[in-house]
Amino acid sequence: MTQKQLMISRMTISELNLAVDWAATEGWNPGYYDAESFFQTDPQGFFMGYLNDEPIGSISAVAYDSSFGFIGLYIVKPSFRGQGWGLKLWQAAIEYLGTRNIGLDGVIAQQENYQKSGFKLAHRHIRYQGLGFGVVPDDLIPLSTVPWEEILAYDSQHFPVPRPVFLKHWIQQPEIIAFGVKHQGKLSGYGVLRVCRQGYKIGPLFADDVGFAELLLQGLMAKVPDATVFLDVPDTNLEGINLAEKYRMKPVFETARMYTLTPPTLPLNRVFGVTTLELG
Incomplete structure (x- = not known):
């Protein structure tokens, strides 16, 4: 045979x-x-x-x-x-x-x-799961109004290497919802919500502090009232976990982030939602 x-x-x-x-x-x-x-x-x-x-x-x-x-x-x-x-x-x-x-x-x-x-x-x-609700805070701006170079520079602070090709396509997907928040004229956080086979996923959700992250989470969840929303939070970001739970999200799934070499030095306290489990 x-x-x-x-x-x-x-x-x-x-x-x-x-x-x-x-x-x-x-x-x-x-x-x-x-x-x-x-x-x-x-x-x-x-x-x-x-x-x-x-x-x-x-x-x-x-x-x-x-x-x-x-x-x-x-x-x-x-x-x-x-x-x-x-x-x-x-x-x-x-x-x-x-x-x-x-x-x-x-x-x-x-x-x-x-x-x-x-x-x-x-x-x-x-992975946390919840339901969309609320109203979009006035402090948010459409991410499309932020210069591309500023978005890329901010994203690169939160990922192991710059990812211009991926990011440009990611934030321009059909049906995407994306907000930024600025402080003293500088981008201090951004978040993206995309339509999935079941409900919606938020990712990435990067912010300088939990206050900006909360504004972004509020805005994204408000755009999909009563729809299922998922958010993947690093377990080292306790403020991120508390934020998800504050918005009545429940843990439903867990993955292990692993590397072959030394883990990249990333500000995980500013990563309130990872971009995607498939590409990092």
Whole structure:
């Protein structure tokens, strides 16, 4: 009997949409328009595994620059699990990212497996779920009125490396809601809300302090009254956790943020909501 061979190829945008559909089936609740932003960031960084021309597994390995990459969308269809196909996809992703510091947000059950591959726990992200309500505070401004260079500079303070390609596509998604807040003429926080398979997700939610974060959270939740809203908060940001709970949000899910090298030095006390568990 001939041994089956897994054929691994780089995804097209349509294949990436299929992988995002698989993520929805897994309960990860991706955004409706995530695939385009993901793909444009690094079109070479998405891999699909095929058996006899059937797509059976996916992984993303996005290289933001020569020093930092991020792994996500690591999925093998249930009927093909436990046969080693996932490991082959994993190896392709790791090989592509090479010597970069690699980050991922892994489900807790897989944390030990990632440690065996050299990943070390940095912190956890806790997903909170609530309902939109309230009114938009007067202090907020549409993010579209903030100069692009100012948005990018602010975002770069809260992410391991500048991510201009990703960010430009992310904040220009269809149906996006995005606010900024300024203090003494400078951007002091911004937040983005996008439509997902179930409800809406807020991410990122970056702010200089909890007061600005609260204004942004109020504004974003007010735009989707009575709709389900999700927010992924670093467990080290106790003010962020308290803020989510203040707005009657409940923890529903948890992931482990891990890196292969030293965790980037980030102001996690100003990260009140991570951008996306798939790309960091």
